[in-house]
Amino acid sequence: MRETVTAKDVAKLAGVSQSSVSRVYFEGASVSEKTKKRVKEAAEELGYRPNVYARSLITNQSKIIGLVMKGVQNPFYAQALKRFSSLFKKHGYSVLFVYTNNDEIQQEDVETLLNYNVAGVVVTDATMLFSVGEEFKKNNIPLVFFNRKLSTENFYSVCCNNIDASRSIAKYLLSKGASELVLITGKVDTSTSIEREKGFCEVLDHQKVPYRIYNSDYTYEGGYHTAMTVLKEKRLPSAIFVANDIMAFGVIDALRKNGVRIPEDTKIVGFDNIDMASWPAYELTTWEQPIEEMINETVDYLMNEIASYTGLVRDIEVDGKFIERKTT
Amino acid sequence: MRETVTAKDVAKLAGVSQSSVSRVYFEGASVSEKTKKRVKEAAEELGYRPNVYARSLITNQSKIIGLVMKGVQNPFYAQALKRFSSLFKKHGYSVLFVYTNNDEIQQEDVETLLNYNVAGVVVTDATMLFSVGEEFKKNNIPLVFFNRKLSTENFYSVCCNNIDASRSIAKYLLSKGASELVLITGKVDTSTSIEREKGFCEVLDHQKVPYRIYNSDYTYEGGYHTAMTVLKEKRLPSAIFVANDIMAFGVIDALRKNGVRIPEDTKIVGFDNIDMASWPAYELTTWEQPIEEMINETVDYLMNEIASYTGLVRDIEVDGKFIERKTT
DNA sequence: CTGAAAGCGCTTACAG
């Protein structure tokens, strides 16, 4: 049987009341140093550990953050997972990991989050029905979309400045003499893909430079296949902007396999600057997402809202930077 | 304020006792279809959700599995994370994700797991003090080491049959005419690296084929640097067995960068068969870890132990298979 | 099958 030492047991051994024991473990309660010491000693001896369930039942609060994630396979999100976990731990929170297979958070997952009365939630690469978001609001649970933005401006989101970034990429490619371009998008309904397309095309339209758009899906395989499609057409573009790095690797591999030299025959630019982008096999020119800053912004917001809920809604955009390597 | 509908409220609306409401939501309790229906309707109307904290407080059980992971950056573990999450969800369990930066699980993380009274824990790529393991045992919490094995045979573990696998790899390389070999190990104190070294060397020793061992760390960068060291020596080995795929990519990149042709000048074999191994940039010959089976074994054990704790201890080994691609 | 009641291990007014 699971041994269970309670505050009462500790109280008896320490010769104080159960309430005093409780106060020693409850932040902000007032206890004298003397009883604190006595309690700690007794607790140590007995192996006492406050019961989080009893505590949560009373305080109606938890020390858990819900982290909703789909694309763990993309190193960008793996990195995010790592940093979020470390940071939340530092703040005293544990993470309830909710893997969602669908683009949209399922009701089942929402129930889980609500059941555990999570202190806050971060959604990294999924969308959510409007009504679902309202459920969190109704319960005063802060929620932030990380690297994603909902069209209904009703939630807090933290992204990189995708539009400016892709404008810069377009300008850079033009300055390199690109005269006919291709854009390979990510999943078409994601905010990141939409914005990267917008900034990129805006500049090209303005300069009256011709370009073609191919819709893909943010995966290596998607990039690979899309590149094959591009190859089937007669003209090879002078440059390709691929909406994320992992897809760009697929594009590069497909192109190379077909004898296309990079950057001589065509230039490639990715987006994210994941670790792999600097690998000798790729040395990909890309846009660095300021992941650390983005995560800090996310966690700061969450911690503030947990401390005192305001329901503040904003779209935060952090600037990244261009990283030139050997694919351009 | 967070709205809070309790069983009492539902009871009043449904015209039954609070206990009956409780029984409707407690698996195994006996309730008539009639009251069940009435309760469900009232609950629906009020938006009732049983409080998991109150439930856990009483039952002294939780529906949470602790998943301890370090190497999220390695696609092998990202894949595992994904599958574990899906599977546990299917079984009605949520996952408490515990990221550990150290090779060894820290006391702080153990406290978290114990505080939440997790139903079970899986440790994927970290080790643990013996005493820590005992703490879980004392609380009848089943624990399994996934893709890792402790030398003290006191825990349940699920691995691929590393020794047989690396024996096969050595034999294969010999059959391909390799006459002087190199082994690049993973982190030296991990069971997987130790076993892969053991199986590989055993065959070579037996055949009296010369080889050299270089210790590395299971990361891309480690593989890259180790390969550079290998290159500094005069003779290029005719084949290199790299203890995991991600490291093998680093080795390949370093070698290619220095004009070494693969497989003409030297052959490379990895281990894991992560998705990337089939990418055109690498097309790595490797050993496929039966990850799906390994995960199923892990989850099955955990679910059985949760249903009725036996404390069974065993080292499970699942066979993988050789995947020949273009690096040999 | 159902209800009244005790109790899980805490927090938190309320007095002192």
Added chain:
DNA sequence: CTGAAAGCGCTTACAG
């Protein structure tokens, strides 16, 4: 600062 007591929202014997 401290203790006695109420109560958080459930589960679970115990009767009926």
